[in-house]
Amino acid sequence: MNVVEILTEVKSDIRQTGEGGFTDTQLLALLNEGYVDFCRFTECREKSTEIVTEALHGSFETPSDFLESRQYRWSYNRQIFPRAEVTLDDDDSNEWEFRVADQPDSVVYFNWKNNRLYPIPSSAGTVLMRHAFIPDDLTLADTPDIPKVYHDALVDYVDSECLFIMRDFTSAADARKSYDKRRLKARSQSNQGQRTPNTLVSQRPVTVFNYKSWDYRYRKR
Numbered sequence: 001m002n003v004v005e006i007l008t009e010v011k012s013d014i015r016q017t018g019e020g021g022f023t024d025t026q027l028l029a030l031l032n033e034g035y036v037d038f039c040r041f042t043e044c045r046e047k048s049t050e051i052v053t054e055a056l057h058g059s060f061e062t063p064s065d066f067l068e069s070r071q072y073r074w075s076y077n078r079q080i081f082p083r084a085e086v087t088l089d090d091d092d093s094n095e096w097e098f099r100v101a102d103q104p105d106s107v108v109y110f111n112w113k114n115n116r117l118y119p120i121p122s123s124a125g126t127v128l129m130r131h132a133f134i135p136d137d138l139t140l141a142d143t144p145d146i147p148k149v150y151h152d153a154l155v156d157y158v159d160s161e162c163l164f165i166m167r168d169f170t171s172a173a174d175a176r177k178s179y180d181k182r183r184l185k186a187r188s189q190s191n192q193g194q195r196t197p198n199t200l201v202s203q204r205p206v207t208v209f210n211y212k213s214w215d216y217r218y219r220k221r
Helices: 003-013 024-042 085-092 148-165 169-190 211-219
Strands: 047-053 059-061 066-074 078-084 106-111 114-118 125-133
Touching: 003 024, 003 148, 024 066, 024 125, 024 148, 024 169, 047 059, 078 085, 085 106, 148 169
Parallel strands: 078 106
Antiparallel strands: 047 125, 059 114, 066 078, 066 125, 106 114
């Protein structure tokens, strides 16, 4: 479906006819909100960004369109994992900020758009980041750049937001449940073929994401 078809279906679902309801501009804003959420959660759209770091300089900024990280690699081979400042503060007091090593093993989410490598690498290198990115805002002339089978999920999202605004909370909750269900299904489908069993670091190609290790060391915490 293109954007016009999506908005037409939304108007039908919320029984909006004639004037006095939501404008196309308002519905489009809600659609773009759902579009970003869908892309972030389902992992169906991502790209890679390479960042060069200097020796003894562990800080780097995320790209302007960064939405959520998928994988970090140091100098193309070593997989490194995100950690929070608070866990390092608990484990290593404040000394972790000055620790230096040959290679980092973690990316610390330090501040808005600012990340730090831990330990600080003693030599120059590259951080290869795979990440979800903020898609361009849709217009009435566009079609969402996701598989067509998932377009109904975007309809459910806009339905739920409109119905909440209309204070039809029961219908809004049902629409939201439908969106969450479609979104979860899309996530499992978009991950097919990307999961890989644990292997030695030297055996992991740059394009493969080790989900088991990521889930164990980051998501479950």
